[in-house]
Amino acid sequence: MLTALIVLHAVCGAAALVGGTRLGRRGLLVGAVAPIATVVWAIIEGRGILDGTPVSSHTGWVPALGLNIDLRADPYSLLMIVLVSGIGALVFAYAWSYFGRAPKAGKVAGLLTLFAGSMLGVVLADNLLVLYLFWELTSITSYLLIGIDDTEADARAAARHALMVTGAGGLVMLGGLVLLGQQAGTFRISELVAQPPSGTVTAVALVLVLIGAFTKSAQYPFHAWLPQAMVAPTPISAYLHSAAMVKAGIYLVARLAPAFAHEGVWRPLVVTVGLVTMIAGGLRALRPFDLKQLLAFGTISQLGFLMVLFGYGEPATTAAGCALILAHGLFKAALFMVVGIVDHETHTRDIRELPALGPGWTPTKAVALLSAASMAAVPPLAGFIAKEQAYGALVDGSTSDRLVLAGIVAGSVLTVAYSLRFACAI
Numbered sequence: 001m002l003t004a005l006i007v008l009h010a011v012c013g014a015a016a017l018v019g020g021t022r023l024g025r026r027g028l029l030v031g032a033v034a035p036i037a038t039v040v041w042a043i044i045e046g047r048g049i050l051d052g053t054p055v056s057s058h059t060g061w062v063p064a065l066g067l068n069i070d071l072r073a074d075p076y077s078l079l080m081i082v083l084v085s086g087i088g089a090l091v092f093a094y095a096w097s098y099f100g101r102a103p104k105a106g107k108v109a110g111l112l113t114l115f116a117g118s119m120l121g122v123v124l125a126d127n128l129l130v131l132y133l134f135w136e137l138t139s140i141t142s143y144l145l146i147g148i149d150d151t152e153a154d155a156r157a158a159a160r161h162a163l164m165v166t167g168a169g170g171l172v173m174l175g176g177l178v179l180l181g182q183q184a185g186t187f188r189i190s191e192l193v194a195q196p197p198s199g200t201v202t203a204v205a206l207v208l209v210l211i212g213a214f215t216k217s218a219q220y221p222f223h224a225w226l227p228q229a230m231v232a233p234t235p236i237s238a239y240l241h242s243a244a245m246v247k248a249g250i251y252l253v254a255r256l257a258p259a260f261a262h263e264g265v266w267r268p269l270v271v272t273v274g275l276v277t278m279i280a281g282g283l284r285a286l287r288p289f290d291l292k293q294l295l296a297f298g299t300i301s302q303l304g305f306l307m308v309l310f311g312y313g314e315p316a317t318t319a320a321g322c323a324l325i326l327a328h329g330l331f332k333a334a335l336f337m338v339v340g341i342v343d344h345e346t347h348t349r350d351i352r353e354l355p356a357l358g359p360g361w362t363p364t365k366a367v368a369l370l371s372a373a374s375m376a377a378v379p380p381l382a383g384f385i386a387k388e389q390a391y392g393a394l395v396d397g398s399t400s401d402r403l404v405l406a407g408i409v410a411g412s413v414l415t416v417a418y419s420l421r422f423a424c425a426i
Contacts, residue, residue, distance in 0.1 A: 001041065001055070001057065002055065002056070002057045002071040002072075002073060002124055003057050003059055003069065003071060005034070005037065005038050005041060005120065006071075006117050006120055006121050006124070008033070008034045008037060008038075008117075009034040009035075009038075009113055009114065009116055009117025009118075009120060010114065010117055011034075012030055012031050012033050012034040012113050013031060013034070013110045013111070013112075013113035013114035013116075013117060014110065014114075015030050015110075016028075016030045016031045016106055016107075016109040016110035016113060017106070017107060017110030017111070017114075018110075019106050019110075020106045020107055020110075021103045021104075021106060021107075022106070023106040023109075024101060024102075024103065024105050024106055025095075025096055025099050025100065025101065025102070025105035025106070025109075026106070027105060027106030027107075027108075027109035027110060028092050028095055028096050028099075028105060028106075028108075028109040029096075030109065030113075031092060031109035031110060031112060031113035032089060032092040032093070032109075034113055034116065034117065035084075035085040035086075035088040035089045035092065035113075035116055036085075036089050038081060038084075038085035038120065039081075039085050039086055039089060042078060042081045042082070042085070045073070046078055049073055049074060049075055049077075049078050050075055050078065054072055054073060054074040055072070055073040056070070056071060056072040056073070056126065057069075057070075057071045057072075058070055058071075061130075067127075067129060067187075068127060068130075069127070069130055070125070070126040070127040070130065070188060071121075071124040071125060071126055071130075072124065072125075072126035072189075072190060073124055076251075076254065076255070076322070077123050077124055079322055079325070079326060080123035080247070080251055081120070081123065082326065082329075083243045083244065083247060083325070083326070083329045084116060084119045084120055084123060084243070084244050085116065085120065087239065087243040087244075087329055087330070087333050088112070088116045088239060088243070088244070090333070091112070091235050091238055091239040091243075091333070092109070092112070094235055094238070094337050094340075095108065095109070095112075095235040098233070098234065098235050098340055098344065099233075099235075104148060104149075107148065108145070108148060108233070108235070108236070111141055111144050111145050111148070112145065112235075112236070112239065114137075114141050115138060115141035115142060115145060115239075115240070115244070115245070116244070118134050118137035118138040118141055119134070119138055119244045119245065119248065120134075121133070121134030121137070122134045122135055122138060122248055122251065123251060125189070126188055126189050126190055127187050127188060127189065128177040128178075128180065128181050128187045128189060128192070129177065129181075129187055131177075131189070131252075132170070132173070132174055132177055135170055135173070135212075135216070135248065136167070136170050138244075138245055138248060139162075139163060139166045139167050139170060140163070142162060142163075142166075142229075142240055142245050143159045143160075143162060143163040144159070145232060145236045145240060146158050146159040146162055146229045146231070146232045146236070146240075147159030147160075148232060148233065148236065149231075149232075149233075152231070154231045155231045155232070157228070158225075158228040158229050158230075158231045158232070159229075161224070161225045161228050161229075162225040162226075162228070162229050164225075165215050165222055165224075165225045166215050166216050166225070168215065169211055169212045169213075169214065169215025169216060169222065170212055170215075170216075172208050172211045172212055173208060173209050173211065173212020173213070174212075175205075175208050176204075176205040176206065176207070176208025176209035176210075176211075176212065177205075177209060179201055179202075179204065179205035179208070180192065180197070180202065180205040180206070180209065183197035183199070183201055183202050183205065184196070184197045185197075189255060192259070193255065193256065193258065193259040194259075196259035196260055196263070198263055202260075202263060202264070203263055203264025203265065203266075204264075206256070206260055206263060206264055206266055207264070207265065207269065209252070209256070210253070210266070210269060210270065212249070212252075213248075213249035213250075213252045213253050214249060214273060214307075215249070216245070216246070216248045216249035216252075217246050217247070217248065217249030217250050217303050217306075217307065218246055218277075218299070218300050218303055219249070219273050219274065219277045219300075219303065219304060219307060220273065220276050220277045220280055220281075220300075220304075223277065223281070223300050226241060226246065226296055226299065226300055227293055227296040227297060227300075229241060229296075230290075230292040230293060230296050233340075234292070234336055234337065234339060234340030234343065234344075235337075235340065237292060237295075237296075237336050237340075238332075238333045238336035238337050238340070239333070241296065241299060241336075242295075242299060242328070242329060242332035242333045242335075242336055243329040243332070243333050246299065246303055247306075247325065247329070249303075249307075250303065250306045250307060250310055250321075250325065253270060253307060253310050253311050254310040254318065254321065257270075257310055257311055257312065257313035257318070258313050258318070259313075260313070261311070261312060261313025261314070262313070266311070266313075267311065267312065267313065270307060270308070270311030270312075271308050271311055271312065271404055273304075273307065274304045274305065274306075274307030274308035274311060275304065275308060275404065275407040275408070275411070276304070277300060277301065277303065277304025277307065278301050278302075278304030278305045278308065278407070278408070278411035279301075279304075279407065279410055279411045279414065280301075280304075281297050281298070281299075281300035281301030281302075281303075281304055282297075282298070282301040282411050282414025282415055282417070282418065283414060284297040284300075285297035285298045285301060285414070285418035285421075286414070286417060286418055286421065289350050289351045289352055290349050290350060290351075291339045291342070291343075291349045291350075291351065291422065291425065292336070292339055292343075292349055294418060294421065294422055295332065295335055295336060295339065295422070297418075298332075298375070298415070298418050298419075298422075299332060301411060301414065301415060301418075302324075302328050302332070302375075302415070304411070305324065305390075305408065305411060306321055306324055306325055306328070308404065308407075308408065309321035309324060309390055309393075312393075312404075314393065316389075316392070316393035317390065317393045317394070319389060319393075320386060320387075320389035320390040320392075320393050321390075323382070323385055323386035323389050324383075324386035324387070324389075324390065326382070326386075327374060327381075327382035327383045327385070327386045328375075328383075328386075330371075330374070330382065331371040331372075331374040331375050331382070331383060332371075332375070334367055334368075334370075334371040335368065335371045335372065335375070335422065337367075338364055338367055338368045338371070338426065341364055342354070342357075342364070342426070351421075351425045354425060357426065364426075365426055368422070368423065368426040369423055369426070372419045372420075372422050372423040373419070373423075375415060375419045376415060376416045376419035376420070377412065377415070377416070387412060390408060391405065391408070391409075394408070
């Protein structure tokens with residue numbers, strides 16, 4: 001069934017692309033079938049998965065080389081399906097109104113569906129090489145989506161930049177995955193984390209894998225492609241750059257951290273990069289006047305926070321990371337959609353040029369304020385619950401844990417500042 005879900009995305013995406021301008025925004029209906037079907041499957045199978053019975057599938061690929069398409073859905077995969085397919089279905093509904101009768105709606109629908117299928121493959125893959133295959137497919141489809149307005153020089157440049165950074169990082173990561181699989185004697189992820197290898201080669205492999213994760217999840221100093229990618233239409237930004245693509249690196253770190261957090265330089269490297277990204281991204285979010293740029297740097301900051309929590313590899317920080325990754329996907333997707341509505345109706349995203357929004361904007365303002373409040377961790381919203389878990393996981397730890405906590409608190413102060421800046425602009 002897992003393979004069938006991915007194939008369904010490929011079929012629906014191809015159908016929407018072939019229909020193109022003839023289907024128009026009806027292509028969104030075709031494309032939405034796949035994420036909706038995935039959500040229905042997750043609801044049906046979710047209870048068993050959460051009770052400790054993963055769903056898996058095995059398909060022979062290149063038996064002579066020992067390559068197989070191994071897929072596996074466990075509780076963490078289920079959480080990612082909520083983000084990839086659940087928020088994906090909502091983005092399709094939003095795009096129906098956003099694109100209206102625009103001819104490119106069918107093309108966007110097809111590419112979004114193919115991207116969703118690729119991302120679904122990443123979170124279900126139980127083989128390092130299969131994960132890499134889908135990882136690169138997300139890079140290619142995101143390149144096409146960011147550059148969807150291919151007559152615009154800025155869109156083409158942003159798409160090339162994103163592909164260059166994430167593609168190069170992916171190649172480095174491939175070297176690490178191959179070394180890791182050889183050291184473990186298996187490329188099955190579930191087997192590898194159950195009996196992790198150690199030693200110098202493993203430590204080098206992990207650094208290479210982390211470089212790939214850092215580029216995909218826009219960590220400093222590989223972050224610059226994400227703000228530039230904001231030239232894409234808002235539904236694409238809401239999906240790729242809040243709920244899905246940028247979470248791929250976080251997902252990979254979360255998968256490997258429980259087994260390798262104490263191996264080599266894993267923890268100091270991940271925590272340092274994550275804290276620098278959280279604080280630097282938060283500071284940078286205080287500067288832009290473009291609302292999408294503000295959200296882009298805020299996203300980078302939150303991705304740094306997630307990198308710290310999951311990279312720590314401890315049960316308490318991982319639980320906090322799971323709460324935050326879900327909260328972030330919900331409030332950041334909603335904020336991007338609000339910006340899309342504002343831009344669509346007022347024809348500007350510049351804080352300095354936005355007109356006063358009258359009584360008819362009350363529902364949009366309410367969504368914006370609630371989402372910004374969750375981002376700022378105002379109780380009792382989801383963002384507050386996640387941050388409280390993060391603080392609680394570190395406050396009673398060692399001196400180094402408390403130093404990390406101090407960095408997270410500093411980053412959180414900046415989160416409040418740019419959340420207020422956004423809220424006051426709407």
